[in-house]
Amino acid sequence: MTLLSIIIPVYNSRNTLEQLQKKIEQKVKTNHEIIFVNDDSKDNSWQVIKDIATKRKNILGINLLKNVGQDNAIMAGLSFAKGDYIIIMDDDLQHDPSYINDLYNKCVEGYDVVYGNFVKKKQKLWKNFGSWLNGKFASFFLKKPKELYISPFKIIKKTIANHMLNFNNPFIYVDGVILSLTSNIAQINILHNPRAKGK
Numbered sequence: 001m002t003l004l005s006i007i008i009p010v011y012n013s014r015n016t017l018e019q020l021q022k023k024i025e026q027k028v029k030t031n032h033e034i035i036f037v038n039d040d041s042k043d044n045s046w047q048v049i050k051d052i053a054t055k056r057k058n059i060l061g062i063n064l065l066k067n068v069g070q071d072n073a074i075m076a077g078l079s080f081a082k083g084d085y086i087i088i089m090d091d092d093l094q095h096d097p098s099y100i101n102d103l104y105n106k107c108v109e110g111y112d113v114v115y116g117n118f119v120k121k122k123q124k125l126w127k128n129f130g131s132w133l134n135g136k137f138a139s140f141f142l143k144k145p146k147e148l149y150i151s152p153f154k155i156i157k158k159t160i161a162n163h164m165l166n167f168n169n170p171f172i173y174v175d176g177v178i179l180s181l182t183s184n185i186a187q188i189n190i191l192h193n194p195r196a197k198g199k
Contacts, residue, residue: 001031002030002031002083002084002085003030003031003032003033003082003083003084004028004030004031004032004033004083004084004085004086004087004100004104005032005033005035005077005081005082005083005085005086005087006024006028006032006033006034006035006086006087006089006100007035007037007074007077007078007081007086007087007088007089008020008034008035008036008037008077008088008089008090008091009037009039009070009073009074009077009090009091010036010037010038010039010041010045010049010073010091011038011039011040011041011045011067011070011091012041012042012043012045013041013043013045013091013092014041014043014044014045014047014048016091016092016093017036017045017048017049017052017091018048018052019093020091020093020097021034021052021056021059023093023096023097023098024097024100026097027097027098027100027101028097028100028101029101030101030104032058032083033058033059033060033081033082033083034056034058034059034060035059035060035061035062035077035080035081036049036052036053036059036060036061036062036091037062037064037073037074037076037077038061038062038063038064039064039067039068039069039070039073040064040065040066040067040068046061046063049061049063060080062076062077062080064076068170070152071172071173071174072170072172074088074174075164075165075172075174078161078164078165079165081158081161083158084157084158085104085107085108085155085156085157085158086155086156086157086158086161087100087103087104087154087155088152088153088154088155088156088174089152089153090152090153094192095116095152095153095192096190096191099116099153099188099190100155102188102190103116103153103154103155103188104155106155106186106188107155107157107186109186110184111157111184111185111186112156112157112159112160112181112182112184112185113154113155113156113157113160113178113182113184113185113186114154114155114185114186114187114188115148115149115150115151115153115154115185115186115187115188116151116153116154116187116188116190117149117151117187117188117189117190118149118151118153118190118191118192119189119190119191119192145183145185148185148187149187150175151187153190156178160178160181160182163181164177164178164181
């Protein structure tokens, strides 16, 4: 039976974690595990993760001893993921769990990676500029196709994830590693929700 791993880097998101977990359980029909990676949150996110994990056997919590950033938190999650396919998504409910099914269905068509392409991003202008700059950097240095939007909401085949773990670098750039490993990439259009709580 296919197993889907869902990796969620967590930073100061105590108010959204339970709702996110419940939405995933409601929407995702594929056999799955959820891996919360607490990146040294300053609120009680870790306690919330522990409380959730004690109630569900398919939930794993990882508590990092210091803040290492989103990409390194993702890599920590990848090292524990058991799934045949691995979803990576944010912790703030801007990534709608219902699209996990769409990402998975597209990936099983034969792609190594599938990105969610936000039709319209509900975030501050400076973050939009950062995404644009990141895309330009990837196009120039990593030969990213111009039509491909590099999104934090994506699915990766286990074979690619295994190769990613060979990149032992404290300054890891997850999407850069992905682009260096495969060009067999697709994307699907999805909606970007406003952040539910916090900032």
